[in-house]
Amino acid sequence: MNNDEYMVKLESSLEKYFDIEKDKEMFGRKFDIYGKYYIRSAKYVAVKTAEIYAFTSNEYLLYNKSCKRFEKSDIEDINRILKEHLNDIIDIDGDKEHMSSNITFLVSCEENPDKDTIKAIKKFKFYKSFAFAFKGWVNVKIIFVNPMTNNIFTNKLGRREKKKFSFESK
Numbered sequence: 538m539n540n541d542e543y544m545v546k547l548e549s550s551l552e553k554y555f556d557i558e559k560d561k562e563m564f565g566r567k568f569d570i571y572g573k574y575y576i577r578s579a580k581y582v583a584v585k586t587a588e589i590y591a592f593t594s595n596e597y598l599l600y601n602k603s604c605k606r607f608e609k610s611d612i613e614d615i616n617r618i619l620k621e622h623l624n625d626i627i628d629i630d631g632d633k634e635h636m637s638s639n640i641t642f643l644v645s646c647e648e649n650p651d652k653d654t655i656k657a658i659k660k661f662k663f664y665k666s667f668a669f670a671f672k673g674w675v676n677v678k679i680i681f682v683n684p685m686t687n688n689i690f691t692n693k694l695g696r697r698e699k700k701k702f703s704f705e706s707k
Contacts, residue, residue, distance in 0.1 A: 538704065540602040543645050543684035544569060546704040547600065555598060563599070564622050572598035577634065592636035592673075597626055600643040607650045607681055609657045615642050619663055619677060627675055635673040641695070643702060645682045650690070661692040 538546075548570060551557060555572030563571070579591035604611070619640070624630075627638045650658070663677035678695035682688070682702055689699050 538684040540645050540647060540684060543682065543704065544600070544602050547643075547702070550701075550704075551598065555596075564618050564625070566601070566618075568599045569602050570598065570600040572596075572600075574598075591634050593632055593634045594636055595627065595638040597638065597640045598643060599641070600645075602645045604644060604646050606648050607644050607646050607654060609654045611644070612654070612657045612661055612679065615677075615679065616661075616663065623665065623675065629667050629672055635667075637673055638675040639678065639694075640675060641678045641680060641698070643680045643682065645684055647683060647685045649683050649686065649688055650681060655690050658690045658692060662694075 548557065548559075551570070551572050555574045558571045559569065561568050561571035574596040575593060576595075577591060577593045579585075580589045581587050582589060626640060627635070629635055649655075658679055658681055661677075661679050664674065666674040676694055677692075678698060679692045680695045680698060680702055681690040684704070687703060687705050689703060691699060
């Protein structure tokens with residue numbers, strides 16, 4: 538499977554749950570797929586208008602297939618984007634019920650990264666809490682997929698997501 542076929546399968550698997558935008562320009566980069574998923578949970582007494590509390594959990598997926606080779610400098614660029622533009626991705630001030638957000642950077646290339654890059658992917662960690670976690674927190678996953686060989690490399694948080702992004706031909 539090549540990158541284009543992978544993108545078609547990815548889009549069809551995500552469209553059930555995510556609001557998807559294609560070819561989205563953000564932070565000086567183009568993402569082939571940008572997906573947003575929102576869920577709101579609430580506890581109420583007797584009627585839904587008598588809420589005790591409510592919170593939202595969000596998930597964002599930023600997918601890029603247009604790389605020739607994924608390198609350690611790309612991971613540093615992701616870290617820079619997160620530090621400079623996190624408030625553009627997650628609207629903490631506008632969402633008073635925000636509890637948690639997950640951001641997934643998914644990259645597919647038809648060439649495996651070198652050993653240093655794989656090590657950097659596995660070590661990548663980004664966590665930020667807002668107001669000592671009273672206004673929620675954010676975690677970031679990095680997932681690299683080679684659709685030709687079906688090799689997948691992730692950071693610790695992305696390990697559970699491996700099956701979701703593996704489309705092995707059967």
